[in-house]
Amino acid sequence: MTYQNYSLKQLQAIDAAHHLHPFTDHKELRGIGSRMITRADGPFIYDSEGKEILDGMAGLWCVNIGYGRSELADAAHAQMKELPYYNNFFKCSTPTPTLLAKKIAELAPKNINQVFFGSSGSEANDTAVRLVRHYWALEGKPQKNRIISRQMAYHGSTIAGTSLGGMEGMHGQLGGAVPNIVHVMMPYAYELGLPGESDHDFGLRAAKAVEDAILEAGAENVAAFIGEPIQGAGGVKIPPASYWPEIQRICRKYDVLLMLDEVITGYGRTGEWFAAQSMGIEADTITTAKALTSGYQPLSALLVGDRIASTLVEKGGEFYHGYTYSGHPVACAVALKNLEIIEREGMVERVKNDTGPYFAEKLQARIAPHGLVGEVRTFGFLAAIEIVKDKKTRERFMEPGSAAVTIRDHAIANGMMLRATGDTMIMSPPLIWTRDTIDMACDRLLMALDLAEADLR
Ligand code: PLP
16 A cells, blocks of 8 residues: 555555654644655655645755655665675775775875775764774873864764754653763854954954864863864854865864864755865864765765874774674665765856856845844855844844744745754755746745734844
């Protein structure tokens, strides 16, 4: 029996009875019923009632090549028939993760030549924490194990991912975090910049918070700093250009490793293959997932820099770590095809030179002037829209987050999917968006803003 044999109401009732969803208030959900997305094509998703919605989030920041790519289905099908599964433990390997690791190393910054696979961004970050702490232990400095992260960071939902992340709500439900992780201020000039402070100076001040945390702990106790090049789930917080080079300088000065979480930014979203390249920095680890397969299969890759890799190989013996699905052959076959498509269609260059700048220009020209919008930020194919009651004073609406949710609901009703995080609307479109798609997105978003304004004022 397929789902088409059920009515929407029946599916919603089954969903409410049996399916626990991620990041969902289930009591609230039972009242309204889930929106059932049943198919997708190109830049559009369709719900069970046939409604077409332009997907401004690329699923969950992942469907970079858009939906309906049968080449990926063919790659999965062929791999499943030939070798649906074998593991990479105990000195075995299979061809697709081997070739995928080589391909990723070719695309990555030049100090990266090794890759460890998992199935999710959270797993990759868990691996990164274990690896970084293991590295310092192998170097004879086991006490150098503190990791500095940032408020409002999102690094996943496992216990280590939640502990690394800086989301207070998540910490409140953790019942005990992984020890020795501290959080410092985020580079969010719109709310944390001082009157009269330039963006450049704010970036240096935000980076100094990392230096202060190193000095407070003692550099001999600090393993690494971890950060998303652009904080995604925390509200697309784009740091000033001065921030990342200063972070790199500080990490080098105190011999602290630099861990980048590129689960969102990896594979083209910033107009380079990796945001490390956009920011002009070199990291010791880079966590990636999502767009590695454009979300068609669950797969993550932890990119490991030469410094850590050579210690692991030369001094490490066996690293007691791995997942049943590390280097899953089907997921890796899909990833290889996905990267081939991104390359073949020149998507990264297009975001850098054409659609990315057009996206920025149109959002600034058409969305930023709206009465509910305090600021529009963009970088490549990432955008944040700050929602305010008063443009000049930056005063927010009374109930935090409520205005953004109102806008989001109008947007979905008007055929445009985007996300609300606190008082910020965020967008992360597929890299296939053309200038016409961007115009369509602006039309639908403007309509949602107008309707929300009528509700809110
Ligand atoms: N890191 C970042 C920056 C993310 O945005 C996410 C998910 O959105 C994760 C890690 C966790 O990835 P996953 O949900 O695949 O575990």
